[in-house]
Amino acid sequence: MAVTIKDIAAKAGVSNAMVSRALTGSGPVARDKKEKILRIAKELGYVPNQAAVSLRKSRSHTIGLCFSSIDRTSSPYVLHQVVIGVSDVVGGRYNLLVKAIDTHQPGTLDPGFCDGLLIMSRWDSDLDFLEEAWSKKIPMVAISRQLPLDIPFVATDEQGGMAKAMDYLLSQGHRRIGIIEGPQNLEATLCRHAGWWISARNWGLDPRSLPVEIGNFRYRTGKTAAARLLTAHPDLTALLCFNDEMALGAIDSAADLGLKVPRDLSVTGFDNWDFAGHSDARLTTVERNTIRIASEGARMLLGSMEQGIRPDNVYLENKLIIRSSVRNMGTGG
Amino acid sequence: MAVTIKDIAAKAGVSNAMVSRALTGSGPVARDKKEKILRIAKELGYVPNQAAVSLRKSRSHTIGLCFSSIDRTSSPYVLHQVVIGVSDVVGGRYNLLVKAIDTHQPGTLDPGFCDGLLIMSRWDSDLDFLEEAWSKKIPMVAISRQLPLDIPFVATDEQGGMAKAMDYLLSQGHRRIGIIEGPQNLEATLCRHAGWWISARNWGLDPRSLPVEIGNFRYRTGKTAAARLLTAHPDLTALLCFNDEMALGAIDSAADLGLKVPRDLSVTGFDNWDFAGHSDARLTTVERNTIRIASEGARMLLGSMEQGIRPDNVYLENKLIIRSSVRNMGTGG
DNA sequence: AAAAAAAGTGAAAACATTTTCATTATAATT
DNA sequence: AATTATAATGAAAATGTTTTCACTTTTTTT
Numbered sequence: 001m002a003v004t005i006k007d008i009a010a011k012a013g014v015s016n017a018m019v020s021r022a023l024t025g026s027g028p029v030a031r032d033k034k035e036k037i038l039r040i041a042k043e044l045g046y047v048p049n050q051a052a053v054s055l056r057k058s059r060s061h062t063i064g065l066c067f068s069s070i071d072r073t074s075s076p077y078v079l080h081q082v083v084i085g086v087s088d089v090v091g092g093r094y095n096l097l098v099k100a101i102d103t104h105q106p107g108t109l110d111p112g113f114c115d116g117l118l119i120m121s122r123w124d125s126d127l128d129f130l131e132e133a134w135s136k137k138i139p140m141v142a143i144s145r146q147l148p149l150d151i152p153f154v155a156t157d158e159q160g161g162m163a164k165a166m167d168y169l170l171s172q173g174h175r176r177i178g179i180i181e182g183p184q185n186l187e188a189t190l191c192r193h194a195g196w197w198i199s200a201r202n203w204g205l206d207p208r209s210l211p212v213e214i215g216n217f218r219y220r221t222g223k224t225a226a227a228r229l230l231t232a233h234p235d236l237t238a239l240l241c242f243n244d245e246m247a248l249g250a251i252d253s254a255a256d257l258g259l260k261v262p263r264d265l266s267v268t269g270f271d272n273w274d275f276a277g278h279s280d281a282r283l284t285t286v287e288r289n290t291i292r293i294a295s296e297g298a299r300m301l302l303g304s305m306e307q308g309i310r311p312d313n314v315y316l317e318n319k320l321i322i323r324s325s326v327r328n329m330g331t332g333g
Numbered sequence: 334m335a336v337t338i339k340d341i342a343a344k345a346g347v348s349n350a351m352v353s354r355a356l357t358g359s360g361p362v363a364r365d366k367k368e369k370i371l372r373i374a375k376e377l378g379y380v381p382n383q384a385a386v387s388l389r390k391s392r393s394h395t396i397g398l399c400f401s402s403i404d405r406t407s408s409p410y411v412l413h414q415v416v417i418g419v420s421d422v423v424g425g426r427y428n429l430l431v432k433a434i435d436t437h438q439p440g441t442l443d444p445g446f447c448d449g450l451l452i453m454s455r456w457d458s459d460l461d462f463l464e465e466a467w468s469k470k471i472p473m474v475a476i477s478r479q480l481p482l483d484i485p486f487v488a489t490d491e492q493g494g495m496a497k498a499m500d501y502l503l504s505q506g507h508r509r510i511g512i513i514e515g516p517q518n519l520e521a522t523l524c525r526h527a528g529w530w531i532s533a534r535n536w537g538l539d540p541r542s543l544p545v546e547i548g549n550f551r552y553r554t555g556k557t558a559a560a561r562l563l564t565a566h567p568d569l570t571a572l573l574c575f576n577d578e579m580a581l582g583a584i585d586s587a588a589d590l591g592l593k594v595p596r597d598l599s600v601t602g603f604d605n606w607d608f609a610g611h612s613d614a615r616l617t618t619v620e621r622n623t624i625r626i627a628s629e630g631a632r633m634l635l636g637s638m639e640q641g642i643r644p645d646n647v648y649l650e651n652k653l654i655i656r657s658s659v660r661n662m663g664t665g666g
Numbered sequence: 667a668a669a670a671a672a673a674g675t676g677a678a679a680a681c682a683t684t685t686t687c688a689t690t691a692t693a694a695t696t
Numbered sequence: 697a698a699t700t701a702t703a704a705t706g707a708a709a710a711t712g713t714t715t716t717c718a719c720t721t722t723t724t725t726t
Contacts, residue, residue, distance in 0.1 A: 385682035
């Protein structure tokens with residue numbers, strides 16, 4: 001029913017090969033015939049059948065965005081920003097497929113279904129899938145953390161980022177600092193932990209002397225963690241939080257205790273979450289530019305797909321965004 | 334390089350057709366041969382070539398999620414929830430393709446590239462694309478608003494939802510209510526406007542007597558709109574906001590003026606935004622269950638794709654979620 | 667003007683699968 | 697035992713492109 005190359009060939013009085021060449025520019029075609037073919041193609045509303053093209057060229061013109069899971073606990077922001085970042089780079093040149101790794105049936109991965117994969121992996125249970133894709137030589141790039149199998153990756157310097165936040169608190173004269181960390185089984189948590197730990201050391205402060213609570217990156221756990229810290233250690237002057245959402249919870253918790261930020265308590269976050277800037281918190285935080293990460297990853301992936309070169313890993317700096325949730329306590333030291 | 338049906342056929346000593354039938358169950362195959370074929374297929378790690386299957390069967394096993402635009406102004410929540418809702422319904426049976434309508438090149442839509450489309454349209458400029466898809470007989474379902482061309486849709490009762498919020502405020506005895514609306518060119522705004530307007534009438538209140546300000550659905554504009562309303566009309570006891578993010582802005586604005594919610598001011602939102610429940614605001618709001626909308630739309634689309642029946646339009650109710658941002662002023666009336 | 671190079675062209679193969687159709691083998695019915 | 701129905705099988709066609717290859721025509725170079 002759909003108009004094919006054959007229809008055009010028949011109408012133009014040339015061969016299929018001719019039409020294909022005219023349409024794709026993949027070979028010589030006489031001037032007048034080319035014009036005629038293009039005109040007829042337009043007239044007939046010809047659109048190439050992607051399946052046929054894919055089959056013949058073994059290229060799907062599709063990039064797979066693979067997430068550990070598409071569930072209610074995964075982050076809307078990350079999905080959104082990854083889509084934006086990738087779209088920015090690939091424009092309309094590739095289709096974007098969203099794939100959940102946890103629902104993947106082992107052994108069913110068709111190497112032709114995606115020309116390349118962008119991996120947004122949170123859990124080690126993704127490894128089976130990654131191995132399958134890797135063994136089938138599908139070009140892939142991991143975004144936002146290093147993975148096994150020597151998969152090229154773009155990552156941000158989580159440790160350095162957290163160190164910046166800690167350095168900043170210390171530079172503003174804070175010494176009694178409470179920490180609200182994330183789930184302990186996450187690599188990001190480990191890196192960020194190392195960040196403030198080293199920073200404290202550098203400033204001659206014993207990291208083990210600082211109280212730590214653990215949250216799960218959501219608002220409510222930030223709030224309860226802060227409540228515990230602030231009641232057990234009323235002398236704290238600052239809270240270093242492992243993400244913005246928990247930082248916002250911490251600020252509300254402080255308000256409940258009659259503490260105003262930054263007058264009575266300083267707070268830092270991590271992520272530069274959209275809402276952190278818009279909201280009233282004016283949160284000082286570390287920017288994890290996910291759009292940038294994704295676009296960088298897409299660039300690497302395109303190189304890998306189109307030139308077949310193995311891209312170099314990329315580390316992106318995390319920038320400290322200074323707003324007004326941290327008070328200067330006088331020259332620290 | 335990839336193992337094909339031919340390889341299996343050769344190894345099993347049968348024809349291609351046999352293998353295809355054994356693998357897909359589309360025809361009779363002798364017991365022992367079937368077992369042998371399946372075993373060999375597994376041994377060799379056979380995965381069907383999707384492009385070839387698509388070409389032959391004219392089905393792509395892909396659903397396109399079409400958004401007006403994938404840009405920095407579109408909502409992360411909506412994208413995320415749509416993906417969740419659709420995944421819930423289609424499981425692993427279809428691939429999910431994210432497509433931006435605004436970057437579509439007219440006339441390049443291959444009917445075979447998606448078996449069906451889920452349309453998340455915000456603007457009327459999407460019409461060209463919709464017409465193209467519609468004319469190519471690609472099954473489609475619009476989610477979250479009615480569109481031209483008689484496209485089947487699932488929508489929520491925005492007007493009724495907003496009426497519920499207004500009814501609730503009025504039932505709690507509020508009469509001096511300020512309204513923070515959304516952009517005036519959006520259909521959602523018009524419907525929600527009609528909602529509170531009618532509700533006010535029903536309670537014998539002249540809608541034109543209530544002060545209205547306009548925001549753009551973001552936190553900051555909610556905040557400034559609230560500031561204008563509250564300073565110009567200090568007697569207001571409640572603010573009816575057209576979404577949650579602006580409501581949160583309004584609450585912070587009130588705090589700046591020394592007003593505590595709900596003691597001094599009542600506030601309602603719309604959306605039941607994720608953060609609205611988690612945050613301290615405990616916002617009373619109208620639930621727009623986007624996951625539900627998306628899954629319902631997906632169900633309709635599957636019906637349309639697989640049984641070829643034109644689905645009936647669906648209207649979903651919006652539920653009022655009562656938390657603690659509205660104060661009871663004594664028996665109203 | 668002859669030789670060499672380049673451009674133009676179409677038939678046919680290739681891509682991997684599914685499906686039709688005709689044939690043969692087996693089972694069920696008289 | 698003959699007939700009929702059913703199951704099992706493979707050759708070949710079909711899906712819509714692109715690409716190779718051989719051939720013809722034109723253009724350029726000597």
